[in-house]
Amino acid sequence: MTVKKPLLIAMSLVSAGVLANPAPVTEIGRSGRVASSTTAVATGSVEQRLAALERVVEARAEAQVRMQQQLQILLDEVSELRGVTENHSYQLDEIVQRQRDIYQEIERRVSAVQGSAGNSTASSAAAASGPAVTVSGNASENDAYERAVNLVLKDRRFDAAIPEFENFLRTYPNSVYAPNAHFWLGQLLFNNNDNAKAKTSFERVVTNFPDSNKVADALLKLGQIAERQNDKATALTHYRKVVSAHGSTTAARLAKERIDALK
Template sequence: MRTTLLAMMLAVPAASLAQAPVSNLSQSADSLEQRLATIERMMQARQGAQLDMLQQLSALQQDVSELRGITEEHEYRLEQLLQRQRELYQEIDRRFSQLRDQPAPSSPSAMGPVVSSGDAAADSGSGGDEYSANLSENDAYDRAIALVLEDKRYDAAIPAFEQFIEQFPDSSYLPNAHYWLGQLQFAEQAYAKARRHFRTVVEEYTDSNKRADSLLKLGVIAAEQDKNADAKAFFQQVIEEYPDTTEANLAQQRLND
């Protein structure tokens, strides 16, 4: 009997000791699972925050790229406007210089030809002091030039120069007429038409004082159309054939860009 009771008394603590580790392991497993769930939620939250930051960064980069494109476009347009303004000022200065160098007219009837002579010589491209003997030719050319330099009616100047070329195919003013048509159509981004007129000046009127700028404009048009090899060739031709000129400096700047 005593043996039985002793066995029972010893069995109770043994059973308690056997059950304790199972309970602790269960609690540890639950605690570990909770920690893992907490860590997983933290990782998901962090990944979500990183994704949001990446999206915001991508949007900012896109905005910066668009702003850079807009800035470059504005810089290019400003450069074109400044270049056009310089050309107009140079043209006006040449016209007045020629007028100032002309002898004073001896009679009122000579006033008209003297004015035409100055205007024509400034734009003739041949460097001569003679204006055309055809008064209607002088008038037609002067009207077309006035539409550009005085009235700023560039849309009307295009048909005026086209009509002049058609009406006076042998005129000494033809290189200038082609040059101004190229300039006007270049400003309208009608590059194919502009290129045709600039090429006419370059290839058919090698003594024209508009040839250097016509070569430069051919390079600019090629660059605008992503024909970089052609553009480089035109710019180098300007530098080689017209060194120490404004056109050569502009061509070098283009090559350096």
């Protein structure tokens, strides 16, 4: 009994030491692991935030680029549509002008027939509907002009009509048909995009035949030629002259539309 008691005491002390010593080691190790884990989590959070911000910035930049591209596409389409509209407007003006030329030429021929037949009633109606048309008493002159006009109105041989009108004007420079011949020639050259020669023909109508009913139309064409040459100021000058001096004509209405379009 005496021996067993000290042994029990010794064993208790050893057990107590064994149980007491690991505590600090375990605590130290646990503290180290916690500190390391906290640092890792903190570092990972910043990186994640930066990565998220970068993704947001990139997404916004890509969206902005896409919007700019779409806007540019829309602007290009609007510009193309504007060009198509202006082209159609020019074509419509030319169609209207050609129709007016045809109607005037028909009226001239009808008036000539009526005049030769001495139909006073018809002549009075023609005078009421528009200015009187002068007819030449020279048969050769009439035939030459008729031949040139028929190349346009009947045969639709526009290229062949150009030298025919040029020959007519060289042969009969003072003809009563000279204003119309110069205008027809200018119109044919204008349709061929020969702007320089067309301009010369229309200027001769305005300068040499100021009392002709083709002056308003010639001024309108001069304005259109100036537009083709990107000379906006000159175009507006011609258009305004048509409106101010020939306000009741169809040419004046077309000129007013061009003035509004160029403002």
